[in-house]
Amino acid sequence: MNKMRSLCLILFFFTVGLAKYPEDEKSVRWLMNRWQQEYNVVYKSATQNIEKFKTFRENVKYINWLNKAHNGQTEFELNKFADLSPDEFKSKILMPKRQPPTFESSRYIRGSGLHERDLPESFDWSTQGRVTPVKDQGDVGTCWAFSTVENIEGQWIQLGQPMTNLSVEQVVECDGVADIPHNNTHADCGIFGGWPYLAYQYVMKAGGLQTWEDYWYCCGLGGKPGTCDICPAAGYNWTRCGPPVPYCNMTQSCAVKINPKKFVPGLKVVDWKAVDPNETAIAEQLMNIGPLSVALDATLLQFYHKGVFDPIFCSKSNLDHAVLVVGFGKEKDLFSTKPFWKVKNSWGETWGENGYFRILRGSGTCGINTQVTTAVLQKP
Template sequence: MVGSLNWFVCILVLISAVYAKPWTYPEDVERATYLFRAWKEKYGKYYPSFRVEDQKFKVFLGNLKVINKLNDQHKGGPEFALNHFADISPAEFRSTILMPKRVPPKFEEERYIKREVVDRAPESFDWRSKNMVTAVKDQGSAGSCWAFSTIGNLEGQWAMAGKKLTNFSVEQIVDCDGMEDVKGGNADCGVFGGWPYLAYQYVMKAGGLETWEDYWYCSGLGGAPGTCEVCPAPGFNDSLCGPPIPYCNMSQSCVFKLNKSKFVPGFKVNTWKAISENETVIADQLMQIGPLSVAMDAELLQFYHRGVFSSYFCSKTKLDHAVLLVGFGVEKGLFETKDYWTVKNSWGPKWGESGYFRIKRGDGMCGINTAVTTGVLGA
């Protein structure tokens, strides 16, 4: 009887541990003030005046409540915690870090790679272990994720071709890519968002890419040293992108900065391909092709900390963020297993799981399977 009771107690403890809140932050002003001070020191945050700092504290306090609510809603699932986005509201996060929400593009049938899935996929796979993925970058306060996603794919394609893994220039695409798809209602709009499939077309037209070191990223530095005042790219479509930033520094524009003599020798994009929404096919193509560019609804990822993300509250048809699919796996828990994708983000290495996140695989979570593309390199 005693043994049975002890066993019952152990089960209760395990259940409590699984479903306990991973984070519960104080929501009163006094304790939140101490937490805000510690958070500022950790992330090196400084504000130009007491007035601005007071405004930021109010946002911070509101975000503590947001994080507590998210952890309560996702018990036993992903965990959410304070990070460097804690002083911007969810609304500001959507308007500066994410892109305007848009529906997945429709591609012609011939764009899709056609290949039957013959072999059963392994339980896990990860291109990072095969040196096909560069280090995590930080887009800063700009909606330039689409360029990071494109470049991540092309870096992988270059390495897959047997070349040295190279950091290609994201800023070149942000500054210079004014491609448009008028029929589809899409365009590449610099810091206001864009599409990887159009970015491949820009690289094809330009004839190549410079390296990150030769054409370094400066769009999203938020006024820090090295920040550039980005001018609209040649061909910027006002009707599809909206009005450009009213001020810019032409000496920092694509026209002045692009140097084709510094294009990486031998690098050329011949075309681009799309991949089926079937996630079994996506896993197969990921293993065959290399890291893939994908888009999704990332509104709820602002405070993601770790775990396999899944939510009833994200959209499968309204996308606002582009990222890089690098692998997949299975998380085996006490009561269930979770199939997931491993995804490289562009919010810096201190965000999430060292700059990466995992998201549920097999259910089209947050639309991650709806705009999967890859560039195709030529000889």
């Protein structure tokens, strides 16, 4: 599907071997018209259409610059976010940047001393039937809940249970946990962001999770049919999260919708662990434990298309997006070898490499090694 979409959308120029979009007004209007048809985008007014065209054209130039700057090692393209400026993308899709917490020593799973050379060439849970399908968080900052739930899904499968899509919406609507003991700025803030390590604590306290089908995802649908106007969770922390949405509908929110009788039988989160930030240790535990929740600075991922993501700049200490590491490998060419992580995102299957991306492994790229966590489930 991605290949067909690219053929529809992209007019290529070839300069030093790099694909490039045309930047003249006529060509960009053609690109935008095809993009609107592909993604079924209709604007409310002529004024909005003019504003969005300006943004779209700036993004065309920005993508061309990214492709040139990365010299073909990572490729960027027009995608579902093509009419969002980088600032809009950060405010709508990503979370507010936060520094990763450091946990008490007993919380960490340490490596066994394994060396990088002792690891297999590649490993991938997604090819072993251990990862649920890619989903789409929509136009809100709920990646933290997807990362949390997807880790729990993986742990459930590791216990020999059937693949089950668990409810992300339950976590978004019902989790108001704040990290009061450590007196920092971290809290779970619904559509405005959160932290997987706190979300595990919510699931522990709640006693379980419903399935995706029983408590389906609606908060990120952006006005489409099925959208819900959720109210803040009990315990929502104004100081750490900011003011909640000005309007909400209690009948569409946790207090009315949650049903503990529908929790998946036997699924209990009894603890959570962090993994040592050493990336060889992370690879070792990935193989031992299953897919791991991670966080990173995703500022330059907006228009990622394919390749090993090795951005020209990103922060190792200010994180704004949570995802799921499912595997690792090495990309080789005539001149170099690039070790990478394979990561499941929550921006739908049309984004990136069928909903996944690869990012450089071994250098703490974008802080991906600084907030690696997993739930611990009760064994049968």
